[in-house]
Amino acid sequence: MNPRNPLHQTIEMTTKLRRYLWVMLFLRGTLFAFGALAFVTGGVVLGFRAFSGIEFEEIGMLAVAFICFLSVEYGIIYARRHLPARRSLLVWLEETENFGGILAASLEVDALSWQKSIKLPELPKIRVDWRVCRVLFTLGVIFLFGVLLMPQSRLVAPPKLPLDITQERAELTRKLEILTEESLINPDEIAAMRADLAEIEANNDARNSGRTYESLDALSRQIELAEDNAKANAQKQLETLNMLSSTLDSLSGISSGEFSAEAQAQMSALLKKKAQENPEIAKMLAQVGDFPLKLDSKTMQQLADAMRDAAKAGEKRFAKWSEEGSTQFASGSIDEKELEAWLTQNAPDDCVLLAIGINGGNNRGRGDAELNFSGETTEFSGAVKDIALAHQRGPGNSAVLRSFAVAPTESKAEQGEVIAGTLRGGKAVSEQSEELIYPEHRSAVKRYFKAQKRTLE
């Protein structure tokens, strides 16, 4: 074909258009693939770094290179797949420029005689919607480089640091076992307490020691309450047994003629009522016969003996249980004499001890929890100092004194307002928890009472 032929020039134009279109499609496919692959690779790298704990810069660079290669490959495939044929573009040009079918016909027959009437258009414009690609690419790149450049410390969670609550757990478990063995309380309640204990163990973390100790305290108090109730019940039952045995013993001495049928019926009803309250009595009465009981001297004597024996056995068991199941945790993991000596020696007159942390044991309380102050106050600008005291059982049991030394002030009244922390912690602190006034709130409380005082005056 003559190169100056407008038809030929139109075909050249479609070739240019195809190149232009190829570049656009290639860029679109490449950007899209890069964004998508960046997300996938970033996710893989993130997972690998999080689980393996390995920081690998070289592999990160390799991953980027791999993504680039795959994206370019995809871009080429995408462009090839969607690039229209030259013939199709020529037909498109025919349709949009209204060539009247000359261009389309020129693909099949010689249309040279009509060449003068063809007007060449400008190169068509290609409009590509880049929004999805751009967003995907940007987010993918940010995500990938964020993953690659993120410090390892942010990826891997710090290891769990559990407090040593072996002693407390053992104590509570022992009590729960006693309660279970003696069938003193409802099994569902015991199961719930065991679940609570397991939860405390699962959530045990030194960074949140206050919560752990509070939970242990709460559980301990719950068990104590259950135990007290059980003891009260047991005591009541023992008293009932003793009372019944002595009554029946006395009645057995009365002759059958004097013990009327009406009195027998009354006694039988009383015994029936007691049997309903106490399964042990019900068991004894079942051996004698069915209600209404025929209470002759022999039967009553037999019952009185049985009840006395049961009462004695119960007393023994109660005594043993009281001895074993004391809810008071063993205190004294701190050497108080040593502490007193240390305080005398180290604590100056104007220094105030706010809190003492004791390492190990359930006799620690809320006072041992972390004190996170949101800001400094004039009353609370001292330095923090942790001092470990020597202990006879070894360094693991040593007490740690956390002292906050506050500079002495001229106002004696202000000094008096600072509340000293408890030396023992544990139960005492948990009971006083609602009365605790933090230093940052103190000025507000002062203002409140001053205002009230003025009103009263």
Place this chain on the structure above:
Amino acid sequence: MKPNELLTPEELKPISERAARILDELDRLLLGQHEAHRLLLIGILSRGHVLLEGLPGVGKTALVKALGALLSLDFKRIQFTPDLLPSDILGCNILQSTPDGEKKMFFQPGAIFTNILLADEINRASPKTQSAMLEAMQEHAVTLLGETRPLPEPFFVLASQNPIELEGTYPIPEAQLDRFLFKVAIKSVNSDVLARIIADRRRGETPPVSFVVNRTELSELFGAMEQIYLSAPVADYMARLVAAAHPGTAESLPEITQFVAFGASPRAAIALSESARAAALLAGRPTVGFEDVKSVAPAVLNHRLILNYQARLEKISSFDLVDMLLSKVDPAGVELPKGVKIFAGSKNS
């Protein structure tokens, strides 16, 4: 069959000028109906039948009469009435005496034996009478008592119908509708045209024709039609357009499936190609372009799309659907990914 080479400009120019002259003459005779004249002329060049639809008094009958006069062809008119019988149109055998006294059956041809038949108000005749024209319209022949008689060539039926006054009328059956190449809507003219009609036309009479196209010239026009080249991409576009008008097929558009009960027949595709050739000839081009297809597609397809009740309820016309087809079916068939579009640059001289 496709011609091997295109008509040269020298060959095409006198013929297309002749067609353009006919169109100009029609425009001169009847004012303000250029598009209807163009479509009617395309219909004649395509050798198709045309159904003219319009309100009373818009010039349907006058247009057909003017065309008949212009083309110097035999022209007959039948006023369709409810009591019109098929024999009134087709003709019948009559017992007559021969000069030697013998009695024989002689065929008395009906009004259909002509070149241009004006079937005025065709929807007023009964379906039986309307159906009598089916064979004549398709085969250009009439069969009576087992004897088939060819109609004179060329043969055109130019029918008119009134879209209102539907009482006492019979809608044209779909089979007969399909035989009409075009259904052309004759619209009312504007006030400027009306003013010219009032000023120039005494009692509305059309002026006499200034020239007549004889049979030889008409044959040359028909001959040139055979030389108009239809390229494969344009033919492919027409095929896709007609295929998309069928509801429920893989190629159909959702709107078509929603609103169309029956789509266009293959006869529609043939009609589209023939009329597109005629449009190209009228435009003075040796090849059929996409714009030719688009210009005739509404007239070809609108009466072939049988709409369903949903379309009637939503007041969607077949013209709306054809416009939608033309806007949605890509002529070039270039499949680009979503979000990529090519826009034409402006033309250089």
